[in-house]
Every structure is written in structure tokens, then in C-alpha cells.
Amino acid sequence: MVSGLLVQDYSHDYSHWNSVKSLAQWLQEEEVPALYGVDTRMLTKIIRDKGTVLGKIEFDGQPVEISDPNQQNLVAEVSTKETVVFGRGNPIKVVAVDCGIKHNIIRLLVMRGAEVHLVPWNQDLMSLEYDGLFISNGPGDPAMAGTLIQNVRKVLESDRPQPIFGICMGNQITALAAGAQSYKLPMGNRGQNQPVLNLMTGRAFITAQNHGYGIDSGSLPAGWSPLFVNANDGTNEGIMHNTKPIFTAQFHPEAKGGPTDTEFLFDAFISMIKKGEEASIVSVMPKKVDVPQRPQVSKVLVLGSGGLSIGQAGEFDYSGSQAVKAMKEENVKTVLMNPNIASVQTNEVGTKQADSVYFLPVTPQFVTEVIKIERPDGILLSMGGQTALNCGVELFQSGVLQQYGVQVLGTPVESIMATEDRQLFADKLMEINEKMAPSIAVETVANALKAADEIGYPVMLRAAYTLGGLGSGLCNNAKKLEETARKALAMSCQILIEKSLLGWKEVEYEVVRDVADNCVTVCNMENFDPLGIHTGDSIVVAPSQTLSNEEYHMLRETAIKVVRHLGIVGECNIQYALHPSSLEYCIIEVNARLSRSSALASKATGYPLAFVAAKLALGIPLPEIKNVVSGKTTACFEPSLDYIVTKIPRWDLDRFQGMSLEIGSAMKSVGEVMAVGRTFEESIQKALRMCHPSVDGFVPRLPLKRAWGAQQDLQQDLAVPSSTRISSLAKALHDGLSVDQIHQLTAIDKWFLHKLRRITELEQHLGKFSSSTVPQDLLLKAKRDGFSDRQVGQVLGCTESEARELRLSRNIKPWVKQIDTLAAEYPAVTNYLYCTYHGQEHDLDFTDQAIMVLGCGPYHIGSSVEFDWCAVSSIRSLRQMGKRTVVINHNPETVSTDFDECDRLYFEELTLERILDITQQEGCSGSIVSVGGQIPNNLAVPLYQNGVTILGTSPLQIDRAEERSVFSTILDELGVAQAPWQALSSLEDAFAFANKVGYPCLLRPSYVLSGSAMNVVYGEEEMKRFLEEAALVSQEHPVVITKFICDAREVEMDAVAKAGKVLVHAITEHVEDAGVHSGDATLMLPTQSISQGALEKVKTATRKIAKAFEISGPFNTQFLVKGNDVMVIECNLRASRSFPFVSKTIGVDFINVATRVMVGEPLDEARLPSLENPIIPVDYVGIKASSDTLLRSSSPLARGLDSIV
Template identity: 45%
Template sequence: MLRSASLKIIRALNIKGGCNIQYALNPNSFEYVVIEVNPRVSRSSALASKATGYPIARVAAKIAIGLNLDEIKNSVTQNTYACFEPSIDYVVTKVPRWPFDKFSNADRSLGTQMKATGEVMAIGRTFEESLLKAIDSLDIKMNYQLGLSLFDNKTVEELVDFIKTPSDERIFAICKALQKGVSSDEISNITKIDIFFVKKLEKIVRMAEEIKNAGIAWLDYDLYSRAKKTGFGDSYIANLINVPLDTVLELRSKYPIRPVYKIVDTCAGEFEAVTPYYYSTYEETDDVIVSDKRKVIVIGSGPIRIGQGIEFDYCSVRSVKTLRELGIESIIINNNPETVSTDFDTSDKLYFEPLTKECVLDIIEKENPLGVIVQFGGQTSINLAGTLAKEGVNILGTSVESIDIAEDRDRFLNLLEELGIPLPEGDTAFSFEEAKEIAQRIGYPVLVRPSYVLGGRAMEVVYNDETLKEYMQLAVGLSTKHPILIDKYVEGKEVEVDGICDGEDVLIPGIMEHIERAGVHSGDSISIYPPQTLDEDTKNTVVDYTVRLAKALKIVGLFNIQFVIDRHNKVYVIEVNPRASRTIPVMSKVTGIPMVDVATKFIMGYKMRDLGYTPGLYKESEFVAVKAPVFSFAKLTTVDTFLGPEMKSTGEVMGISKDYHIALYKALVASGLKIPSGGSVLLSVADRDKTECIEIAQALSDLGFNLVASEAHTPISPVSA
């Protein structure tokens, strides 16, 4: 019915290429209406391509140059043609990734305004399996208990009221309501979610209850096997029966239960597919052909979210291409359908799987690679490094020991002291009492944050004891295994360096200077390359510290170091990230140094002298590049727009020119900012910043803008500069 309607619309509009049509369907009849027609590829085109193995954009491009569907060969089968419609024998589930873990005060209700920053996709033989794998892929704390613990203290009446409004947490509330005895029919009537899907959630909840009631002592072969076929990850099972993950993983030696890997094709196995694109399930036959070539696994970064965006996909893709050039079989593990890394022809093999210890170890056991590269997948893959190393996996590039030194506050502090490199004064705390003592000793304001986080997660500048107490109460839950870091907030300017090290020599493509003052997250700061206001002594100090730190940490591959320079030009190190950063694509494009390609070769044993580069700071480009953040405040209207240590931007753009001012203007316009040439400017400034605001107000006045400001408890009135 909908297929026939779609064909009529496409023919009537004479569309040639991609097309997206959205319908509204009455679940109680065959009535439907067309919502909109997009005569182009869309977000769902990428999803549909990855879900079916049918390369929509590739086919659309060939149509655009005059080919017809029956003339375009299907690159998946290399036997059938593009007019052969996809037919699949598996279930695909897409789940959005929302930013509410970053914006806890934002309106979580879902409606016609899109709020997700990314998405994940999972493939399974049943809806239950693919749904649970997708939730595993989200990289959120709730995945281990299907969010059930979040609603433990809710009554049935409160749960019923909660699920009336669509939100990112509603699926978890529905599971809790089912657990507490609310019928699937009642939930379907309240939410208008098709009863089919509610029944599937009910099946998952019943399985979870059976596992929980059995406990580890009675988790026999039959129950464990049924749980795995339903899609239960070992982490979820361990959480249900309250045992460590390793205890559940030991069942693998007790029971012969292992995943098999099925190939993704476009024809449900009717024709042989040649693309090595796989998903796991629990059946008998395995489609993977394991070669005897030298091979390396690159772990991707999962869904796009604030603090971890498309820059890590760029790094993963560049890395696997370099591995292929070196004659090494490249294998990608990722679950984001929006990325190039999950194209079936980017790597030699693609596994579309959650980035969990269980799934990654299963693939490593299957492929037996030389090792695994984790530094291109952001914090998600870095967090897996220690876990994998403990299981005997070879982590290629920077060692797990070096990663831990950079991430562990005390070990990092000791290293800086040994090297004679200054760090803002600070300490670690596990309680408010400890935090208060540290803050009072070093003096407010202080910068507080949990360790082992990304994107400035839960990082704040705190000005007094009361605010510190509130912070400790709210944020400690984010990192129960790791302490809270408390540093003296240094007022000044931030700069950052992306470097490449072969374990001995260090190459620094360039230094980036931030326009915003220290304390604004680097992802939200406008950054400039080459720096415009740093003197030679400061740049030399930054280079010196960078080289000494990279060598001391024995970094092999990419790294990023952030510095703060106080008003007396003293340089402090804020942090070292022994991995790729969000500025790698910017620096690679503006300097011409293929940073990921070089880093991958270093990881595989090449030295800087082999590649013809000279250690130290690379010559500055004649171009000026300005990186500007892009925010989603128009979509997340209740989010505080004030910028601070916690990252809020959802993307970025770059402006480039030989003139700094033109590059800055191009970047700001590209970010969506409308720059007026005249009018009025409202100045609303915190007391602590009013002195610094005078110079800005004067400059605006000189440009002919009218200035308005607000006094405490008084209406806005014109003021003079």
C-alpha cells in the first residue's frame, strides 16, 4: 500500500535519484496520509543504506549522471542490479542519542522539534535482540538495567502518568511499569505505541525477571542461552544478578555459547554477497571467513554526542585507509549509521556491534588481530583500553600504562613535578569535606570535575563553599570509582596543541589559540591557528613542555595537550589527552600534514625519519584558520546558554583566509551567526566581569551600536559607554 503510493508520488514529481517520503498511518485501519516529501537523500537514507546494504547515495549519484537502475550493478552482491529491491532476513533498530546527560535541566519531552544529537543502529535476528543491542550501543549508564533502577521509587500511578508524555526515558519507564504489573494493553492505550512493540518489551522484562530470580547459582545453560538469543548483554545479566561482569563472562568457559556473525546483504541470502559487513547473533552457522593476513582492529566512537562527534569518525576512516595502504587487513567495529566508518567498503571488514567489552572481545577472539587501535575512537574506545589489556589484548600505539598516567590525577601530577612543568594547584577528593578543605587551601574560584570523563562532563567553576557542596552532591554519582578533581581556576588564555609522537621524536603541526577566556570548554571556544597574540617566548615554552611530556609518556601516535597562560605569561598544563582530539581534522586540513596517516604509521612501527618529517614545531601556514562552535540552543530552548567548562556545542565549522579577520568572519557566518551592522546591544554581565566589559562596550559604541543594559531589579534603560 505505502510502496504503491510512494511510486505514484515519485513518478508524478518526476524524481530522479534519492527521495524521502514520510507518512502517518492509522494503526487501527488502512488509512494513511502523506506528511512530507523530500526530493533528496535524508538522514534516514544513511540508515536505510546501512540497514539493507543497499548504497542509496551511490546509486543516486549514478542516476544523476544519466544511468538507469537496471544499468547500475549492486556493489554488495556484484551480481544483481540496483533495480533489485532489498530483501532482508534480520531486524534493524535505530535508537536516537539525546544530549540530556549533558543538559540535565533541559526539557526532555519529545515532539516535532528534533533534539537528538546522533543515533545508533543495531542488527539482530529478532526485534528484542536488535533493540537491546542498540540500547547497549548508546554508551549510557542506564543500559545495564534497561533504566529500571531509575524508576525504582516510582509508584504505578506515577509511572502511568510519566509515560503519557514522550521522552528519552519513556521506554525505560514502560519496562518498569510492565515489571510492576501494568498490562501491555493499558500501556498501548496510554502511549499509542503499537501493541506489537509493547508485547516485545514485556517479553524482555519477563526474561530479566527470570534471570534476576535465578541468580548466578541457577543461571543454567538453557536460561543463559535464551537470554543471549533475546539480546541480553553479559553486563546486563551481571547487573541483574548483582555479580561482577567477569563472573558472567566465566560462563563462556562453562557453556559452549558463542556468537556467530552473519553477513549483511540486500537479498536475504538469495544471492551471495561479497561485502564483509557483519552483525552478531546466536545461531549455528557463521558467515565470517577469517584470513591469515596481518590484521588490525580499529575501534570507532559510537554515536555522535556532545564532546564526541564526527571528528573521531574522520580519524578512524583515515586510519583504516592507511592500514590498507600498508598491506594490513583493517577491521572496524562501530555502530553509528551516520558515519563513513560504517560504510561497507571503508575497511576490509566491518562489524556493526556495540562497543562493549563483551562484543569487542568476541570479535578479537574471532579475528585474532596483531592488536587493537583505541586512540581514534575518542573517550569511548580509550575507556576500553585497560579492560582489553587485562584480557591480554595488544593495545597498539600509546600503552595503557601511559594512558593511565595521563588520566590519573596523582600520577600525572607526579610526572609534571618530575619534569618541572607547572600545573594549576589542586588535589583530588571523594567527599565534600575533602573538597572544601582543598578549595579553602588553594583559594576560590576552583575548577571541579570528575576524572575519566569527556567533553567537560559535569565540570564547573565554583566560587564558594555552598556551590561546592551542591556540586559534590550532584556530580559524585557520575564517577563512583574515580575521585573529583579540584584545581585552582587560573584566569588567562587557553591554547592547545595536537601532536604526533613515534615514541622518541615529536612533531607539532601547530598551536591553536582560544579567543574565549580560560574556563570555557575548548569545544565551545573559538580557536585560531596560527596563534595571533602569543609571543615567541610563550610559544617556545609551549613547544618545550609538549615535547617533554610526549617523550615522558612514551606516546606513540596522536595526543592533545591543553595549556592556560596567566596574565603574567606563565604557562600551565591543564591536561594531556593521549588520543585523537576534535581539532585533528582542522589541523590536518590547514597545515597539510595528514596527522592520522602519520600517527597510524608510527603505531605500526615507522619512525619520523622514515617519513621525512623534522621533529619540533612545523612551519606556520600562510593561512589563518578559525574554528567556531555550533550550538543547538534553538532546539534545546531551556538550556542555559552561558558557556563554561562543560561543553555545550553540538558541532563546529572552519573559516580560512590569509587574513585573520576574514577567516573569523567566515567562521562566524558559517556557524549560523547573523552579524548585524547596526542596532542595539543588550549588555547583561555578571558582577565579576563588569570591569572587563568596559572595553568591549566602548568598542561597540565606537562602531555605532546603541547600548542598553539592566540594573538590578530595574527596567532596561539606555546607558552610555
């Protein structure tokens, strides 16, 4: 019986296909009062810390008396008053004592052939004839049901042989009747995700529970034993008689709301009845799993993913780092193979690093050579994406692993092959009657066309053994199929032609399984976009928001069934297509490895999937692994989320001339962001801003304030998925299109569209007021729905700073909440945090000062894992010095967002507003902005102007260096050579300059990363087009034009200075001539073709620049060299993409030096590679080559995503 309901958020518009009424209607009909907008996390913490408390919902003028249910015999109140029979005529007679029985218990017993006689709680049981006795669940204190305890005791003391089964209250009544003692649990065990262990078999199960009393296992008399125990708190979860057929469960195996993992207990009960006197509990319980012996390994080879690419990005640096950490914790030596110089996992020194690192391609040839040298006895294939998986399969098939005695740890190769080979996978699913879309695996174009004719167009083509949907595509006709199949078969030996399920929902589950067959689903996620868009290119929410409980558990149970059948050991991801208006579903695929979705799930839940998977690969049972967030509970559980996570991909499609903005089954995004909020509105608006600094939220404007096309067809923009469709959705709602109209065009679930419409309606309502007239509750609602200060200011007609002052004057401030895997049920020992305006208290205290490090934001063209390496290096250096660290970042693929890297991690926006909120709340002593790339660097001046202490080089100097015209003027004053230049104020100025110095010329906007909108211009038409683009990305700063020097070499100086004196440096040379962006160029260290005289000029210019800008920290200067002539291109007063490369090549961590400089720690300067005392490799050369995303380009615009060495 529900007497009141308190929730954080309420969806005012319901839209599920199976819904018949709203929750509000049901509550009114049942006369149950409810409140939303409640800080339910705060209430959970009160109950956690004080124990279960009495409460009431009271309306003004309507006082309510509190009645204590603990003082009432609630069983007597809810029990039937007379005997009722269900399943009349069934062969097995079961007497069920009604203590408040759930209907599904009756259903499950009847379904198994029982005629159920439901009797009152105080019924004399000895006088009844039955084949089995069942004691049901019920509310309240079991000790109040004294009559029932006495009646059960008589049965137990008699020699009646009939089996007895009790659930929840039935467990407590049976134990009390046997002579044990009960007690009040401080908080009770409640919810759908309570892990229990079967003490007979060691198997773990996820169960539904709702009890406030427990049984003291230590008080059980002789002849009785605990049968189940809670894996988190060790409390009793069931008992059994050692010789009689009597057993109980404290949890709910019948739970209609799920999970149904322990429904087999009803089978056990009925089986005991059927067996009669031969029955024993051992004979009817699932047999103990034959667990293989733990692999005896002392050295493990971990395969990395190589250079980052579309579909295989920084998530594998994160997963590989976690795996190495897990191995070291188990005293296993690790050998890492990964040519990605910029990754954190390839660091040579550190307690979390591998024992040996090989910068070699992850190919069978090179892996074989490393195996010969290192002789590992185990290999991990699941931490390096598709690259590592494919390589491992080849090594297995060729016999190399067997030849050298190398065990594949975790998922067996046969299981990997069954998930990667489309036909094998389809066959495996057929064995367990699971559904895939109708499909045919083929190996030729002719057979592909034949398969499509059989299935019927449209069809989806998928390639085997590929990543990021590479080669896949939707084909509406034979011509399109033939073209797509030819391309796909050039990359893969096999393709799958399957029926198109376009418009179905796409849902994912992350599943963990150990060798003992313990299996849990850690996270489920739902795509905002319907099927047809690669999940890497879709907006994703976690947990799912539009699934019914029935749909959620149907897919969860299927996931466990499939993973068990495939024999996965470790972590995997299963993807579904779910029909939008029925329970029909199809399995799309299973990834038997860590994936991009795994990284997102890890960060979304706080559950370290890669760390746990690595331990499972060593044969450690899941229940034995601790939940590192709580420090007390087991890792064998399914996290509770009291927040919503939204992931939005980051595309850079406009970087590629002529590239379509349309997205589909082949992944195009290069990075992603993750936002955390207490509501969907708050979460998605934060995520949109995280994706691009120019975006204010869910607004009807394109990024970078680009104009909508003159011939824009809004309906077409909605119907055809693209990287800008979310902006089109905002425009459509702003222009008055209805939710139904948009749903027809997009097939996006109406729940999401209703939520987005509420954001638009709120913005329109807010626009009726000014900053002086806006009501307090409306301003607070806007903040709670994710509106930023800048967004609010634009609507109210004031500046961002005025909007900030307005809300602070009204005491509207964000609350800091923890991500803790268990929704505050257990205290968290980690500080993994986010900010929200939904709340009434902070989750933690702010006492000790810390240093703030700003992360890199989403990976995009020009900003990749290099900047995460820099941030992590800085954080680790600070912690080595004993400094407390606060990190802000929102990229789920990074190592810097691993919660144990810093003291406090904020998964938050890298915006002026949020950084000021956190700085003021934390009382940070200073902030480091120079290790995260351009996003934090651009915030240096605004933060400084708002009173934030910026550590290292002065923000005023950063501003002088970033402003192209100011920087060039200073170089002229210093007498440092540069190409002829001019700051532009008009198109005419550009033409005049070009006519004076001659084409080609280079256009250079200010405050940009990776040459964004930087172009070489060869004539007037290009000048006009490119100048408009440059003005867009550099709206507040003038664009500079310089003469482009042909046939010149390019040299880079990476350095760290202290008060203008260079302490460390490294000079690299580009293989390509100048004109290829340094992010795309191939770098050589040491230089190979630059004269000593030119190198001295480079050093002299560097000295002058460091001194003039009073640099204290990292910086990078680029030079043109033609013969002995040296000219400066630009200087960035921050770490560059090449810092990891030069640091690892010469063996000096530049970021460690820079961090010590910035915080004023002493250094042994004599041992550092200064300009006068360089470290130059003698017997080797370091080469850094970029990993291109789509194409190689002779352009100053970076298009590479990552680098390898």
C-alpha cells in the same frame, strides 16, 4: 499447498487490529507442522550452493518418508475436475486452464468484464469457444503436463485469432508447446522482490515469483521472442509471439500479497480481446518512456551541509562522500563546497576525494563566486541536507544557475519546491487524489489562528524549508499556537497548520527513481513511537514489524505513485501517518533529498542510496547500476532483510541546565545508533547499550545510574514522551503494569510492548537462579534475547567476567552474519557484518589476521564527525600500507561504517564483551583505540587486561593520564606547572580547598569527554550540586578540584609522538579566554597573541609529558597562558576534536603519521613538523568555530556539536 513451515522467530502474542487468529492456530487447523528458532539463513545458503533440495520435518518416533514432488504430475493433482464458471453474464468469455490457479487471477479477470470458464488441465481446447485463452500458474515440472502441452500446441498451430495469456506455469507450457525447452533452476526464483525488465520498453518492474523451472530463451523457435527477462540472473521471465496476440509472464502480476506493479498485464490481455484482429502486443503494452538525453557534464559542483547541527548531522558527510565517489567512477570532475573542516569529504588527497574543495559557507553569495571561478556544468543539491537544498532553490530562482549554464542534476528544482512549499505539496497530492491531514498554509500569525479555528484544536504547526522539525509543535489552544507561530515565522516565510494525528503510527519509505521512470522502494521503516515525535527523535525499526501485508503494499504503491507524480530523480523519503486500527493514512511529507533516514536505510539494508542517487542524477538508468554488495545483481531491486535493525537516538539534554527532557515534533537528538539482530529483543537491547556505555539493556534504571525522582509519576512519564521514556517503560513492566495499561498511556503498538514484556519476564525468570544453577537453555535464551554478560551477571549475582566465563564454558558464543541486501540468495563480495546468538554457523571464514580500529559510537555533545574523520584516516592509512582492517562502530551516519572503507566492518557494540568476541574470532594482531574519541579510549585498560594487544601508547600510561590525581602528581614530579589542585574524597575536602585558594574553582571528573560534569564553581551551594553530578560520571575514579585561573588564555598542543619523542605538532590558541571548553571555543592557527617565550614553555612541557608517558601515537595537551606563565590543564593520550583542523590547515595528516607509528611503519621524520621544525602558516590563518546545537555557553562543558573553518 504448504506442508511445513520453518522460521527464525515467532511472535507469541498477536495484536493487529485486523487479525482473527494466531499463526499457530491456523497451522493447527491446517495440520501444518512448524518450527521456529531455525537458522533460516544457513538453509538459504545450502539451497543457494547445492540447488533445491528435498527436506522433511520429523518428530521423535514419527519417521516421515520423503516424496519427490519433481516426479509427480502436480498439475493433475491440483486442477479442477470439472468446468466452473465465474462472473457469469460478463461480456467477455475467457477460458482459463486450471494448472493450480490462484483465486486472485479469477478476481482480476472477472473485475475486468470476463466470464471465466475454469477448465481442467487436460481439457481439449480446440473444441471450446472463447474470446481469450488463459493458462494459469501451477506447481511442479511443466514437462509432466504432456497432455496440456499437446493441447496448447494444437491451438498455437491453428489459425485461431483469440489472444492467449499465460502466467508462471502458463509461460512454461506455452513455450514448450511452441517448441522451446525447459530446465530445472538451481535454486528457483522466489519472493516478492524479483526485478524483471520488459525487453520491449526497457522498463523495470518488481515482481512476485515462485518457480523452480525456467525456459531457455535460446531455444525459442522462429517467430517467438523473450518479452521479459530477470534483471538479476538473466533468466527468462516471459515470451511473446512476434505476430500473433500471444504473450506470457513467468512472474505473478496477480500477486495478492504484492507487489501489484505488473497488474496492468491483465488490462493488456482484456484490451487485446476487445481490439480483435487489430490487436497486437505493442498496441496494448505501456509505451516506452521518452527518456531525456543524459546530461553532458564534465564538472559537477557538490554542495555540502556545513557544520553539523541538530537535524543535520554526519549523515551528509557520508552521502556527500558517496556522491563524490560515484562521480569519480563516471570520470566526472567534482568541486565540493563545505566549510566543515572535520568532514571526511573535505579531505584534499585520496582516490575517493573531490578534485577541488572550497571551505566556504554554503550560501548563494559564496556558491555564485565558486561557480564563476570553476564554471561547473552541473550541480548536486540533494547531498547537503536542507542547507544545500535551500541554497540551490535560491540560486535557481535568482537566475544564477541559468546565467552560468549550470544544470541541476537529479530532481528538478520545481519538484524540490513542490515538496518544500507546504501549499504546493498539498495541491500536488490533490491532483492524484492522495491524502494529507486537513491543513492550511499561512504566512501570518493571524491567519494561523484563523486556520486552527477552521480545522479544530489540537493542531500541528509545521514550518516550510526547515530541518529537523525546527519551529514545529503541537498546539492545544490559541495561546500555544500564537506563541509557536511567532517563533516559526521568525525562521520561515510559511507555516502549515494541520489537523493533529497524534497517536497514529508513523511509517517511512525510502524511494529511488530514475529518468526512465523505473521506481523501487529500498527500505521501509516504522517508528516505535506513535506520531507526535519527530522521526529523528523516535526509536525506529526496519523493516516494519506491525504492518499487515496489505498495509505495507498500500503504502509502498502510494509512495511510488507520489514520487512519479512529483518527478523525483534520485532518492527521496516519504513519511506517512497510518491510523492504528484501519487502512486510513495521510502523507506527512516528502523529502526530495538524502536525509538522516536515508543514511539509516543505507546502513540497515546495505544498499548505498547516496551512491546510487548520484549515478541516477547523471541520467544512468537504474537497471544498469550494479548492486555493489553482490557484484552481480542489479541495483534496481528491493532488498530482503533477514534481520531486524533498531535505531535509537542519542540525546544530551541533561547537558543544558533547565532543558526539558520532553521530546516532540521538533528534533532534539544529536546522534543515533543502529543495532542489528535476528529478533527485535536482541536488536533493541543492543541498541540501548550502544546509546550509552552506562546502560545495560532494557532495564528499569536510568543512564549513569541516576536515581528516579522522589516525586516520580510513572503514568505521567509514560504518557509524556521524553528522552528517558524507554527506561520508564522498563520500570512499568518491572512494576507489573500490563501491556494494555501501557498501550493506553503511550499508544505504542502492543506488538512492541509484548516483546519488551518478554524481556522483563525473562530477566525475572533468570533471577530465580545463580551462576551455578542457571539451566543451559535459559542462559542461551537470555543471550539470544540480547542480554549482555554484564546484564546476566547482575541478575545471577556475579561479575561480568564471571558471566563471560560461564557462557564460554558452556560453548555459548555469537555467530557472525553478513548484511548482504538479498538474505543470502546471492553470495556477498563485501564483508558487512553483525553478531548474533541466533544461528548454527558463521557466514565467513577467519583466516587472515587484521588490525582492529574502534570507531566513535554515536555523535553526541563533544564527540562528532571529527572522530569519524580520525577513524577513516587511520583505516585508509592501514590499507595503504597493505594491512587488513577490521572496524567496529554502530553509528549509521559515519563514513567509517561505509562497508567499502575497510576489509571487515562490524556494526556492533563498542563494549568489552563484543570487542573480545570479535578479537578472538578474527585473531586480530592488535587494536587501535586512540582515534575514536573517549568511548574506545575508556576500553583500553579493560581490553589490555583481557589480553588484547593495544597498538600505540600503553594502556597503563593512558590510565595514568586519565586519572586526574595521578596525572597531576606526575606533572608535579616533572616540574611542569599546573594550577593548584587536590583529589577529593569528601565534600568537606572541597570546601577546605576552596577556602584555601579562593573561588572560583574547577571540578574535573576522570575518563570523560567534552568536559562532561566539569563545572566552574563560584560558591558552596554550587559546589555541593556539581560535586554530586561529577561523582555520577566518574564513579570509579576520584574527582579533582583545581583553582580556576581568571583572565587566562588557552592554548592547545595537538601532537604525535613515537616512543616519547614528538614527531609532529601544531599549536592553536582560543579566541575566548580560558573557561570555554575547547570543543566550543574558536581556535586560531597559528597563535596570534601568545609570546614566543610562552610558546617555548608549551613545547618544553610537551616534550616532558611525551617522554614521561612514553607516548606512541596521537595526544592533545591543553595549557593556560597568562603573560609568560604556562600551566597544563590536561592531556588526552588520544586524538582530539581539533586533529582534522590542524591536519588540513598545515597540510600534514596527523592521523596518518600516528597510525604508521602505532604499527611500526617507517617515517621520513625530517619532513615532519617537529617541535624544532614547525610548519607555521604564513599567508593565511586557520579559524575553527564550533556549530552550536542550542545555545552558546561560557562553560568548560562542550555544547557545540561540530566545527566549521
